[in-house]
Amino acid sequence: MFTPEMILAILPEISLLVLVGVILVVDLSISKERKGILAWLTVGGLALTFVLTFLLSRPGDETELWGGMIRHDWLAYIFNLVFLFGAGITALFAIGWEQVGKRGEFYILLLTSTLGMSLMSAAGDLIMLFLAIETASIPLYVLAGFMTKDEKSPEAGFKYLLFGAMTTAVMLYGFTLLYGFSGGETNIYELAANIQAGELPVLVSLGTLLLVLVGFGFKVSMVPFHFWAPDVYEGAPTPVAGFLSTASKAAGFAVMIRFLLVIFPAANIPQWVIVIGVISVLSMALGNTLALAQKNIKRLLAYSSIAHAGYVLMGVAAAAHTSLGVTSVVYYLIVYLVTSLAAFGVVAIVWHTTGSDDVSAYDGLSRRSPMLAVAMLVAFLSLAGVPPFGGFIAKVLVIASAVDADLIWLAVLGVLNAIIGLYYYLIVLKHVYLFRSDEDETPIKVARPHAVALTICIISIIILGVVLAPWFEWTSFAADAIF
């Protein structure tokens, strides 16, 4: 039976699709000089979608819609907003980017990928889920290789594609096993009930879980599926790298927590908590230690992004035992989204003036542009987990959830890793504030749209770190919504 709620549930998706159509038409019908308008159209459309989703699409009592294909719950709702926000900021940073921001395809691909992510977080069915993952991923492969005249970008795109195809295939194999074990069920929640009733041997379910985890692990760039991240981030256009490290990662985690908690509840298969815990420690340790040695800021952020996947996994492991786990994961991802977008934003802005992504290109930044330096300070300190920024609250929450779940070893290893993280973030800030360069006198120009995007991110970082109650309440709704 058709109800208006069914439309409201997929309002963001509909709106994104319309937007894609509009951009496509406008792109064909305007002259080359006026392509700049496409960016503003995208940003405006995304902002409108964000507001509409925020106001109208709030989940009601009925969570299973469209024949079980779509879950219209708080988890999906919050992640939808997160993706829309991320796409909007990314589009703003892409404005003025010679080979990127003036081409309509860029925005179409970005929006399509966002559409896929929205569906990923809301998918309630294996088939839907797989289609959503592909819709989100394929445009990203193209986006990563978007600068065809560049040396590194096509390589990045191709590398990303190969890794992605490989891991997706393994994940799909896991899906088919689930389908078989559950007696031909595709709906995630019914499938879960069947599997639990079927009393599968632990090894078999754990094996299936690991297969599926390969696909998700690739999306969130956790060890040992992280190899693509540094190369792809380095080669991809910077706004795209920012999008990859935030929205795409968040989408992966959204799917992962729903999948793990629903299909493999820890009551049946407690082993995965250890598996995730170990992966978490490995991701943190490897990401942080390799980041120490990086000279290129995008590679540094890539390794730090691997480490952050590790912190989030801490919350995922804890989620098996405490609802604080999912809450902390969602909070962390929101904070990480705004923080990392700001960091990549600064990188993009500096690149426009200096043409370099080396850490040494940041020498004297505080003299060349004091405000940009402050923005960078805020973003990096938030990444390091320093108050009063969002990163601190996020880190405390994941550590708290680990302590709550009696995973003290994980919490201790987590905080020690945070120290290593602090070290290399401070090294970068040293370049910004301490070192001088020959070009101290030439200011760095910040274009208006970039300044706007950066300001939004910085304000969000501070708000997420200081005003806690409303966001925490929302994220805890998401935690309740999974079951």
Add this chain to the structure above:
Amino acid sequence: MQDFPILTIIVLLPLLSGVVLFFLPGDRKQLIYRWALATGLIEFLLSIVVYIGYDIDGDRYQFIDKFDWLPDLGISYYVAVDGISAPLILLTGIVIFTGVIISQRIDDRPREFFAFLFILATGVFGVFASLDMFALFFFYEIAVFPMYLLISIWGWKETREYAAMKLTLYLFIGSVIALVGGLALYFEAGLGTFDMLQLESFKFSPEFQKLWFPFVFIGFAVLGGIWPFHNWSPDGHVAAPTAVSMFHAGVLMKLGAFAALRVGIMLLPEGAQFHLPWIILLTLVNVVYGAYIAMVQKDFKYVIGFSSVSHMGLVFMGFATLTEDGFIGAGVQMVSHGVMTALFFAVVGLIYDQAHTRQIDELGGMAKKMPFVAGAFIIGGLVSMGMPGFSGFIAEFPIFMGVWQSHPWIAIAAVISIVITAAYVIRIVGSVFFGEMPEKFEGHVHDISRSEKLALGVLCLVLVGIGIFPSVIVPMVESGVQHVMTLLGGV
């Protein structure tokens, strides 16, 4: 009176002022300095109001401000002062005010300098005033990170990068270890609140207390410079610019001691009783070894840096006695040492600014050119030696009484430090301020400005004032300590 949120203003005003600074034009250095001075002065006056307004016979916690921050987890913004923290608020007010005056000559990006200094001040005030454990951690970390920038940008060129990073990493490791301990406390109690007054009344099991006390206590004590985790402190102090050394040795190290007391000893009293008897040995090393190392330094500023390690050891030793006298002494020592060491670093900074060297054997005869500075240093030196009539005596005498009651042998060993202290203070006074002045200083070493005299004067006044009228502080600290003693089982 209670309706006026004076503590909240004290805590948040520096932060706001720091943010405003970022928007002032960077080249208007006079304007920036005046703005900073005004903020410092207001903080100083407000902290005096709190100190005087604190009623010793009144409630245990006064000037309470509280509102919910994250009710789902029982986190609230909850500030108040008791008899131990009220003097520390005053101390911070004094040091921020005098520190701004001493920083008048900062020429490289003063806007950023004062902004970071004020953000640091917010963290410090916040820790001293917080009654909510989460808020305490929040402010604690705010207080730590600006140090990195302050030292590495405006510090002494030779060692600043190394020292700043070392300091920051040490302190963060300490604080995150303590954080894990704090979270364990929160979940173990299961009260769903970070309110430390409620956590105090929860009886943690002895095993739990014994397990977690070292995490929390040592984690915080790193910032207090406890041996063997003191190593960051002399390097950090020496590399830091004058005002930051003052702030750091004067106030920040107290933060570590204070948080170790509030979260460690007060929430886990049985753990404290179990572990402190061996921790007192660490503090003994602090006291004696710190003083000894100070004696053999060639660099004036390193002498002061190591003397801080030695004196902070006395604070922890006072805690570790678990006696009322010991706690009172430690409470007074925090203030006395804070002011004294701020004075020392100010003196070192003023001399270095003009003489461009800190090597003790290169300096000499400074008293002729800077009589006021010499006088101030001698007062500080007498405090440092624990001479009666100065605040050091009021602080150290009870500590030694406490140690004598609980560990007589340690008291005997620790008293040696006073002799060593006297030796290095007299050595500095003799070779830096008196004797022949080398010719190379002729001409460019002048007396200090009037506002700098004012800063030194304020610091000296406090040291002498406490020494002559101990009743301005001791009863207040005593009122706070009484509660600690009840938690420890009314020894």
